[in-house]
Amino acid sequence: MLPYNKFLKNQFWDIIRIWYIININMIKLDFQINKYYLAYLVVNQSNKLANQPSAELLLATKLKNLQKRLVKNYKNNPAYYFIYLAGYKYIKWVIEQIYLSDIEKSHNNQLEIISKDIQKIFQTIFNSQEFETILKETIEYKNFVEHQWNQNKSFVFNYLEEVLGKKLANLSIKIIIVHPVLNKGHAVLKQNLIVWGHNEDWQNYTTVYLAHEITHILFNHYKIKLDNLSHALIELITDNELRIRLNQKGKYFREGRKHVGHPGLRQMEKQILPSWCEYLQNKKKNLSLFLNQLKK
Numbered sequence: 001m002l003p004y005n006k007f008l009k010n011q012f013w014d015i016i017r018i019w020y021i022i023n024i025n026m027i028k029l030d031f032q033i034n035k036y037y038l039a040y041l042v043v044n045q046s047n048k049l050a051n052q053p054s055a056e057l058l059l060a061t062k063l064k065n066l067q068k069r070l071v072k073n074y075k076n077n078p079a080y081y082f083i084y085l086a087g088y089k090y091i092k093w094v095i096e097q098i099y100l101s102d103i104e105k106s107h108n109n110q111l112e113i114i115s116k117d118i119q120k121i122f123q124t125i126f127n128s129q130e131f132e133t134i135l136k137e138t139i140e141y142k143n144f145v146e147h148q149w150n151q152n153k154s155f156v157f158n159y160l161e162e163v164l165g166k167k168l169a170n171l172s173i174k175i176i177i178v179h180p181v182l183n184k185g186h187a188v189l190k191q192n193l194i195v196w197g198h199n200e201d202w203q204n205y206t207t208v209y210l211a212h213e214i215t216h217i218l219f220n221h222y223k224i225k226l227d228n229l230s231h232a233l234i235e236l237i238t239d240n241e242l243r244i245r246l247n248q249k250g251k252y253f254r255e256g257r258k259h260v261g262h263p264g265l266r267q268m269e270k271q272i273l274p275s276w277c278e279y280l281q282n283k284k285k286n287l288s289l290f291l292n293q294l295k296k
């Protein structure tokens with residue numbers, strides 16, 4: 001038998017553990033910046049940035065200049081085409097350069113040279129004044145995202161538990177933050193990873209879309225297949241209902257002048273909207289069951 005004080009101690013930790021399980025949401029988000037991924041996006045997306053609002057035109061011009069310089073300096077280096085995708089049409093030339101050039105002369109392994117050259121090009125990008133600006137602004141943006149998320153996360157988790165009708169899974173999710181001008185938002189389901197960086201189009205935009213991507217990961221965890229129906233449901237759950245509850249205003253499918261959600265899913269969303277509203281009134285919710293009923 002345990003001595004009495006040891007018994008008490010054990011019980012104490014049991015109670016703490018149970019309290020923790022009941023009260024702490026077990027989804028953990030880890031916000032990070034990946035310099036290589038950021039540089040890769042900058043190299044490949046600077047053309048698209050020309051359409052950005054005027055405040056960001058300066059940034060777009062800067063990035064275009066960087067891109068032009070890189071093309072000028074590295075267009076004859078096969079390594080550049082491992083970063084710069086627009087050059088994919090030269091891939092045959094790239095591969096032949098790697099396998100055929102000077103192997104006998106140099107005795108160096110060409111693949112090793114390539115990987116060193118890729119590193120060198122990334123270092124050139126990292127050292128540029130343009131990338132310094134992008135990185136600095138991305139770090140600031142990451143702070144903004146984390147701050148907003150921390151303010152809203154309890155609300156989001158409680159809401160998700162309510163609509164899913166169960167405790168949230170114990171998950172650790174990596175969030176790769178990129179510059180908001182790059183307009184990125186998607187989940188890599190197998191890796192529990194989310195790429196995020198987007199203009200704050202309306203109040204709590206970041207929170208709503210992080211919740212959207214987290215719900216994708218949760219659905220995947222609960223083995224709910226991703227198809228148009230489950231995706232439409234995710235948009236009703238997060239883009240619409242969560243947004244309205246969080247902001248205590250707004251309506252479905254619209255926020256100010258902006259449409260909300262994928263245009264391709266809207267018709268289906270309107271079709272299941274009456275059932276969804278009924279489901280929200282239901283005291284004993286079970287989302288998997290609800291989804292199966294919708295399929296019938």
Ligand SMILES: [Zn+2]
Pocket residue numbers: 212216231234
């Ligand atoms: Zn989605």
